[in-house]
Amino acid sequence: MILAIFFSCSDDNECMILEKVECTESIENLGDINLIEDSKVFMVYKGIENIIFKSENGDTATFVPFRGEKKISFIDKEFEIECTDGSMNQYTYIQEQHSVSHFCEDLNLRLSMNLYTYNSKQLPNFYDNYTITLLEPDPDGVHVKVIRIDLTVNNRGNDIEYPDIINCESKIEQKDNIEFVNKTFKDIFSIKQNESRTLNEMYYNTEFGLVGFTDQNKSKWVFNNFE
16 A cells, blocks of 8 residues: 655656555565566677777777676665655566677776666556666776766656656756767667766767767777677
8 A cells, every 4th residue: 555655766767756665574585576678779789899099189998808708687676665654665576687798908998888677666566777887996896987878768657757856957958969989879878977077978869879978088989890
């Protein structure tokens, strides 16, 4: 049964009222939460390809497979949701996750894709979430310079598109097309961060994956081909 209310933010950057769940004493097992088939189009890479980029100056850089072929995992997960009396309901489920990574030695950049089922923190609902991450590892292996596009790619029949946005703002934009280093790409997701950030610009689509980015030295790189 659903009672009470909770506040969250919708994708039009306006906060909306959500209902809060009734409290239960036992841990609820929600079973296997597998990815919706349509979501898998976002996982462009198989982990066996080389990805070739060209800079605005004509230089070439290659991202090679980092940890082998795309990995498919099924992971035991736990989460809690605040219920009507202020206590926490407990849930478990098995998450499906697809992951793949590439590395470019010349630029010292790692490129990672992850697609996974994800639980809301407000209701016992699930979403298919996708991230593409470009990062420069520091020598200590702990601190990294990073830029990321994070998308809810399937609502799985739920009404709330972005269930866990806190500030109702997103730097991610969706565009019909872009021109980047003299190439045009369609159906783009993009992010631009503050100029002071080491990595501050990247572009992605479901046809080629990462199609453009600005590196640590502010040089622009555009997708050229797979090998």
